[in-house]
Amino acid sequence: MVDYNAMTLDIRAKAKAMLENKEVKYIIGWERGANSFISRPVIIRDAGDTDRLVWNPGCVDNLTRYLVEEMQYKPKRGEEPDLSPVGIIVKPCDSKSIVELIKENIVPRERVKIIAVTNIGTVETNKLRKILQKIPQDKRAGIDILQDDNEFTIKYEGGELKVPRPELLANKCETCVTHNPVIHDVVIGDKIEGFEKDEWADVAELENMSPEERWKFWEAQISKCVRCYACRDSCSLCYCAECVFDKEKPFTWIDKTVDVSNNMFYHLVRAMHLAGRCVDCGECERVCPVNIPIRKLNRLLLKSAKDRYRIYPGMNPEDKPMFGSYDIADPDEVV
Numbered sequence: 001m002v003d004y005n006a007m008t009l010d011i012r013a014k015a016k017a018m019l020e021n022k023e024v025k026y027i028i029g030w031e032r033g034a035n036s037f038i039s040r041p042v043i044i045r046d047a048g049d050t051d052r053l054v055w056n057p058g059c060v061d062n063l064t065r066y067l068v069e070e071m072q073y074k075p076k077r078g079e080e081p082d083l084s085p086v087g088i089i090v091k092p093c094d095s096k097s098i099v100e101l102i103k104e105n106i107v108p109r110e111r112v113k114i115i116a117v118t119n120i121g122t123v124e125t126n127k128l129r130k131i132l133q134k135i136p137q138d139k140r141a142g143i144d145i146l147q148d149d150n151e152f153t154i155k156y157e158g159g160e161l162k163v164p165r166p167e168l169l170a171n172k173c174e175t176c177v178t179h180n181p182v183i184h185d186v187v188i189g190d191k192i193e194g195f196e197k198d199e200w201a202d203v204a205e206l207e208n209m210s211p212e213e214r215w216k217f218w219e220a221q222i223s224k225c226v227r228c229y230a231c232r233d234s235c236s237l238c239y240c241a242e243c244v245f246d247k248e249k250p251f252t253w254i255d256k257t258v259d260v261s262n263n264m265f266y267h268l269v270r271a272m273h274l275a276g277r278c279v280d281c282g283e284c285e286r287v288c289p290v291n292i293p294i295r296k297l298n299r300l301l302l303k304s305a306k307d308r309y310r311i312y313p314g315m316n317p318e319d320k321p322m323f324g325s326y327d328i329a330d331p332d333e334v335v
Contacts, residue, residue: 001148002189004056007117010188011089012050014115019047024087024113028066030059037132037143038125041066053089055188057123057145057152060170062281063088064097064236071107072241087113091122093172095181096279096314097236102183103317104277106239116181118189120147121165121173125286131163172282172295175202182315202296203303218264218297224290225263227256231284231294232270237277244269271297276305276322279314 015027031042031052038058043066044050067088075081090098095116101107123145132140135156144155152168154161166174179192206214229245232238244253245266253269254262280302284294305311309330311322 001146001153002120004146007188008053008055011055011115011117012053014186014188015044015053015087015089016047016050018087018113018115019044019050023085025082025084027053027087027089027115028063029053029089029115030055030061030063033058037128037140037145038123055089055117057121057147059091060122060125060286062094062097062234062236062283063090064094064101065234065283067098067107067112068101068236068239071101071111072239083111085111085113087115089115089117090181090184091117091119092178092181093176093279093281095183096178097281099183099314099317100237100277100279101239103319103321104237109317113186114181114184115186115188116184118180118187118192120149120179120192120195121176122170123152123168124170126291127168131161131168134161170282171285172280175200175299176280178314183317200299200303203299206296206300219260221292222263222267223260224292225258225267226290227258227263227266228289230287230289234283234287235274236281236283237274237279238270267294267297271301274298275301276309276311277313278302 011029015029018024019027025045027044027050029042029044030039032054033040038060039054039056041061041063042052044053067086070086088098095114098107098112098114102109128145131154132143135143135154139157139159141157146153146155147165149165151165152163154163175198177195177198179195181187206217209217232243232245247253254265278298278301280295280299282295284298285292288294302313305313305322309322309327312319
């Protein structure tokens with residue numbers, strides 16, 4: 001069983017020391033949700049508040065989006081820019097986002113202190129909501145979620161519920177091979193060994209479809225899109241100050257009308273902008289209000305980048321971005 005309590009105490013101690021020693025101006029982390037079983041993002045500026053920080057399977061957000069906003073903040077006229085480092089707590093998949101942001105010169109390495117945790121997986125919020133229906137409403141306050149290699153244990157007032165891991169594990173964690181952080185200043189938790197490699201079964205399913213079948217599949221999915229842009233706004237690698245889809249001059253890229261044609265254009269353009277960059281953190285799919293399997297599209301391009309150009313996003317800050325590199329050994333397209 002993962003000792004989340006010990007890891008939480010370790011995180012609090014490291015965060016408190018960073019703030020007391022003025023190594024960082026604040027810490028980005030998670031705290032227990034006020035009326036929720038899912039932890040929520042929090043910014044801690046005072047060392048005395050670090051006991052609010054938590055680590056558990058409900059820490060689902062990729063917090064690096066807040067890091068991007070910090071780096072892109074423009075001081076008001078007459079205000080001196082504060083370039084002090086900020087602290088951030090990250091899961092292994094989130095640490096890959098920081099690597100990409102360093103590669104793309106969005107986050108200077110010296111401006112971030114990384115408290116990274118090892119992780120065998122987080123919960124899927126939609127799955128958890130269904131499972132919690134088995135627990136009386138008045139017993140859900142103060143729920144704790146624990147896990148080991150085989151199952152989750154949901155502890156609630158007066159009892160506990162055992163759930164096999166596949167029934168509650170986040171979809172992205174089913175294929176994740178990065179259970180240890182790739183970049184860090186401090187690591188919390190023991191190194192995790194023994195996970196199998198991604199077999200890309202979900203991508204193979206798409207690749208085995210005929211063009212007609214694939215079009216029908218995506219047409220059915222994309223037609224559900226309400227263009228709320230939650231997928232874009234939650235993505236740490238969609239950091240443009242002005243998105244191409246928000247521009248109105250010199251011309252508008254797509255209409256505001258929600259239809260299959262406009263929706264398809266939006267998702268395909270966004271997917272191509274993430275090709276060779278997406279680290280499969282799963283935020284886009286997690287926040288989608290209509291449950292579009294956006295990761296399938298991103299992972300299709302992720303596998304293509306790996307197979308054709310030996311690109312592994314988020315693994316090495318010294319690597320060159322896919323569209324910023326050329327190798328004579330790259331394979332030719334087969335027509």
